[in-house]
Structure formats: structure tokens, C-alpha cells
Amino acid sequence: MRRTWRVVVVTAVALLAVPAAAAPAAPIATVDPGVQRLLPRPVEAVATGRTPFSLTEDSRIVAGGAARAVADYLGDLLRPATGYRLPITGGHARRGDIVLDLGRGKGPQGHAVEGYRLVTDERAATISADTPAGLFNGVQTFRQLLPAWVESRSKVGGPWKAQAAKISDYPRFGYRGVMLDVARSYLTVAEIKRYIDTAVLFKVNTVHLHLTDDQAWRIAINPPEDNPSGLDYGALTRVGSLGGADRYGNGTPLGTGPAIRGSYTQRDYSEIVAHARSRFVTVVPEIDGPGHTNAALASIPQLNPDGVTKPMNNTADVGYSTLDANSPVTYEFLRTVLGQLAKLTPGPYLHIGGDEALVTGHDNYLTYLRKVLPEVTALGKIPMGWNEFAAVDLPPGAVIHFWRGATLADTLKQVARGAKVVMSPAGTTYLDQKYDPSSPIGLSWACRNACDFDRYYDWEPVRDGLTESDVIGVTGPLWSETIRGLAQAEWLSHPRLASIAEVAWTQQSARNLADFTARLSSLGSRLTIAGVNFRPSPAVPWTTDISAPSQRTRTLRGEIARFTAPSAAAPLATLDHGDGTKADATVTPTTTAGPLTAPGLWKVTAAEHRYSRPGTYRATLTITTPTGVATTHFTITTHL
Numbered sequence: 001m002r003r004t005w006r007v008v009v010v011t012a013v014a015l016l017a018v019p020a021a022a023a024p025a026a027p028i029a030t031v032d033p034g035v036q037r038l039l040p041r042p043v044e045a046v047a048t049g050r051t052p053f054s055l056t057e058d059s060r061i062v063a064g065g066a067a068r069a070v071a072d073y074l075g076d077l078l079r080p081a082t083g084y085r086l087p088i089t090g091g092h093a094r095r096g097d098i099v100l101d102l103g104r105g106k107g108p109q110g111h112a113v114e115g116y117r118l119v120t121d122e123r124a125a126t127i128s129a130d131t132p133a134g135l136f137n138g139v140q141t142f143r144q145l146l147p148a149w150v151e152s153r154s155k156v157g158g159p160w161k162a163q164a165a166k167i168s169d170y171p172r173f174g175y176r177g178v179m180l181d182v183a184r185s186y187l188t189v190a191e192i193k194r195y196i197d198t199a200v201l202f203k204v205n206t207v208h209l210h211l212t213d214d215q216a217w218r219i220a221i222n223p224p225e226d227n228p229s230g231l232d233y234g235a236l237t238r239v240g241s242l243g244g245a246d247r248y249g250n251g252t253p254l255g256t257g258p259a260i261r262g263s264y265t266q267r268d269y270s271e272i273v274a275h276a277r278s279r280f281v282t283v284v285p286e287i288d289g290p291g292h293t294n295a296a297l298a299s300i301p302q303l304n305p306d307g308v309t310k311p312m313n314n315t316a317d318v319g320y321s322t323l324d325a326n327s328p329v330t331y332e333f334l335r336t337v338l339g340q341l342a343k344l345t346p347g348p349y350l351h352i353g354g355d356e357a358l359v360t361g362h363d364n365y366l367t368y369l370r371k372v373l374p375e376v377t378a379l380g381k382i383p384m385g386w387n388e389f390a391a392v393d394l395p396p397g398a399v400i401h402f403w404r405g406a407t408l409a410d411t412l413k414q415v416a417r418g419a420k421v422v423m424s425p426a427g428t429t430y431l432d433q434k435y436d437p438s439s440p441i442g443l444s445w446a447c448r449n450a451c452d453f454d455r456y457y458d459w460e461p462v463r464d465g466l467t468e469s470d471v472i473g474v475t476g477p478l479w480s481e482t483i484r485g486l487a488q489a490e491w492l493s494h495p496r497l498a499s500i501a502e503v504a505w506t507q508q509s510a511r512n513l514a515d516f517t518a519r520l521s522s523l524g525s526r527l528t529i530a531g532v533n534f535r536p537s538p539a540v541p542w543t544t545d546i547s548a549p550s551q552r553t554r555t556l557r558g559e560i561a562r563f564t565a566p567s568a569a570a571p572l573a574t575l576d577h578g579d580g581t582k583a584d585a586t587v588t589p590t591t592t593a594g595p596l597t598a599p600g601l602w603k604v605t606a607a608e609h610r611y612s613r614p615g616t617y618r619a620t621l622t623i624t625t626p627t628g629v630a631t632t633h634f635t636i637t638t639h640l
């Protein structure tokens, strides 16, 4: 496989604890692959060969009207690493500005909803689109044209160059999703927000929250004014949220520890929705039923035919619980729950589950859906459900969430009647599956042995007799029986979520595994610098990005550089001082890598070296990792 090595020279003053570090000297620019690393792959992207765009301390973000929200996001993204002010302003652009150009006909023709154009050169970086969502997509592309160090939350030196390019881009599908199962193990509001912030880098625009299951109920439901059966909705979180998937049915423990418990107040939920919205991400809430409902049955006695609550069950078992399809209380309950969720959810979809209702009985299952579907429609929402729910006639536009082939005939029949499909075929999209048998966490029922990014990339979502217009998108479900917290969620997701995102964004004819793998190689550095965990797959030739600031000093000593080396076991560093002498430098990790933690940033410490004569020297730092060699240059100016 071809090795792509990228070298970025930056002058990182603030990041480094070098006492003598002062004003950055002129950096030496190196060639950057730019458009070749964009992910997902754009429809059209050409390097124009002009002078690159440079973000400087004088750069501004030019945006008016509805583009302001995107400008705010972009400013927040770029300020920490660059340390620049990047004021947001109206009016005319100056050299070096970022321009968010919003208006009818500005994006690629026929792709007004989410398309964008991006032009970068020495004059400006201009993103044009018909909608703020299109601008936001363009921002994600622009972000990837900048060096990976832009992801740093603390100041790093520049230069902040983006290759001169012309890009015109739009998605294949409008629904590009990930599903977080917060029922089996909880994620905090802050963790969900952070997960979303990473997902949007790949132009994911939908987050499905699996809020309830057998093991737990995670969303607070307020006591309604109209409560004929006197149901204690507070018990859903008081009792139902105390569970999680801790072990298999046979008692074998699951995951690295007990499942994380917790619940969301409605205010929490709204905070997630608002955060998602600010990133043009739609939240799809799911209340699973009639199966996968033990936590509800354990909370509210009247939901049970015998009026007695079930015990909570913290095994991963499913398929044993059901709501009573013939009890009016069931529908009274769902009307309240779905009504409150619909009010809190600006997005068009309400997901009602419908999977694995193994003890409901077929007729009862049909009865249940025929009652619940109209409730969803009456709330002004589009019903969405796992593919089993295609057993009944669905309202036009309802979305079948396709996870396994067993009910394909039903799906095709409902699609012929106007239903749409989101594809999550388990074997190529389930993010909870182990990468291979050595993965310390993950299940393996849907994908065995070889389940890395390549498998999640190399499939076509329009298949099984479906046509392009039947499918509205793709989602990667992250079930959480084995996941404990954000870092583990990230480890199972990245880089496979990038594969799924490209399946959803990029036209099939433009997709190619070798090309994708090459583009993936620079993602490791970006995630590392952003502080996002991932699995550094051995199949990816991960690049090393070095940040070595130029210095003014007579004596070089201490920390001189930082670098990323996602796959490196033991990197080596050598330093050519530029005065005819050379020495090995010491390399130390700044974080500890582990079986579930990607290696983080490394730092390079130089042995003391005194320049005998005054002058300006060009030093060369070479990092050798098990997968390749990266070099960078920086200057040492001895007159202070």
C-alpha cells in the first residue's frame, strides 16, 4: 500500500514549554496534500495550483444574516488553536478573509438543501451555499483543508495554510446518521454533545437516541394534566433509569465494568437537541415497543396485565417483554410519552422501535402498531421503526429502519406503497461489533472476525430490490451493552463511522476502498489532536504530524516539538541542528496508550546543544515510526 506522508511545519509557541521560545521566525512551508485527504470524498475537488489560502491574525469571517450562526461555529472552531481574533463582520471581504456567502443559487445547481461550493486561494476562502446547512458542510471541508493542529484546544503556531482548491459538493443521501444506545449504558449530556461534535466532521447530520429498552428508561416524562389511569410517570426515571446491561443472561459480565446509569431531564434532552441543531444535526428519539419494554413494565404497575411491576433485569437479554396490545392503558401511556417527546423534538421523526417483539404474538403486534402509528402521525411526526414494523400498512413517507433481511418482502411491499428506508444492515453498520476477536469490548453476532473500516465501507446501500429514491440514508447503530462511557464509544466508532458517513455522502461511482484508506491516513492525527479516542487500525498507514516551532536561542534544550503517531509503538527522533552536528532526541508519550486508548501526542526533548557561532540555522527533525519516516524543519536564530 502506498504510504502518504504529510509534514506540517508549525510554529507552536504557546504549546511548548521552551523557556527561550519567542517570536516565531519565518516558517518553511511544505507541500500539503489538501484536497486528497477530504473525507467524505467530495463530488468535485480540484487543486488549482494557485497560492494557498493563509489564515492570519488579520483574517476575519465575513458573514451576514442567517450565515452568522455558521460563522459563530466556525469562529469557535478556529480560535483556540490559532489564537486569532477572527472577528465576524459584514461587508466586503479583504485578502485573507473567510467568506460565508449565503443566497439562492449560490450552491451547486439542483442541490440547494445541503450542497456547497468552496474556493480557496491567496485572496480568500469562500464557502457558498443556498442554506446555512450547506455552509456548515462547506465549513467541515474547509476545516479538513487546514492542518490537523487546528483541532487543538490550546494555541499552536501556524502557518495555517489551506491548499488552493475549487470544490463543488453535495450529498448522495439526506439522512446520514449514527445511533447512540443510551439505554444499555448511559452517556452524559456533555458526552453526547462531544460525540456529535466529532461526527459532524464527517458530515453526519442525524443522531438517533435509543432512549428506552428492557434494561433502562432514560428520559423523564412529566405527569400529564390528563392522567385517567393515574400512572406514576416519575417512576420511569426514579426506577426505570437505575438499570443497565451489566451481564449476559448466563451471568458472564459484560464490558469493562457495570453499565452506567442515569437519565435525562426534559431540559437535558432539549439541551442535546439545541446543541445538535446548532450543528445542523437532527435528533431522532426512539421509544421502543411493544418489545424491549421491561424497564417501563418495572416502573409502572398498570402497564402489566396483573397490575404488578416486573423486576428490573440488568442482563443483556431481550425478547421476553411486551406491552399489552389489548390494554387501553398502553395507549394512554404512549400518547403521553410520544406527545411530550414530539413537543421537545423539532426534527420530523419519531422512532417507535418495533424490533424483536418475540412474546407479543403476531396479531397483538399488528394491533399495537395500528394504534400507535396514527398517534405519531397525529402529532405531526413521521413514524420510523425497525424493519419488523413493515408488517402493517404504513402511512406514506414512514421510514423503515432496515437492520436485517428477515422481513425484506414486507419492506419492499411498504416501499411500493410510499414508505422510505434508512439502511443499517447489521453486518456492515453496527458500530458495537468487535473489530476482530482481539477487541476487548464489542459484540460479534452481526459481524465476526474482520469488521474494520474496510468492511463498513465496501457495501452499497441501494440493494435488495430497492431503488435510489427509496433509500433516504444510512445509520451506524452503536449499541452499548459493552460500552462504558465516551472514550469506549469513540473507540468502537472511529474510524468505522467515517466509512458509514462516506457511504451516505459520496456517490457510489466515486467510492473506492484504496482511495478511502489513503484519505483515512491523516484522520488519526486530527482525532488525536482533537482529543478524540479511536482504534488505530493496523491496515491504515497513519500519518505523523509534527509541530516544531522556530526558536530564538543560543542553546537548544528541553521540549522542541510535538507529534502525532497513531500507530507507533516506539518512535525514534533525530535532530540535525543545522550546524553540521546531529543528535538523537528523546521521545515521550504525553498520554498512555492502552488496549482501548489510541496513542496520543508525543513530545520530543533535545539534549542541550549550544551553537558556537551566531547565525540562523535550519534544523531538521526526523521522526521514525514503525510505519514510516516524517521530517520537518524549523529555524534557530541565535541573536536574541
Ligand code: TNX
Residues within 6 Å of the ligand: 318, 355, 356, 386, 403, 430, 432, 443, 446, 479, 480, 481
Ligand atoms: C440487536 S438491532 C438489537 C439490539 C441489540 C443489538 C446488539 C436491533 C433492532 N436490536 O437490541 O442491542 O442487537 O448488537
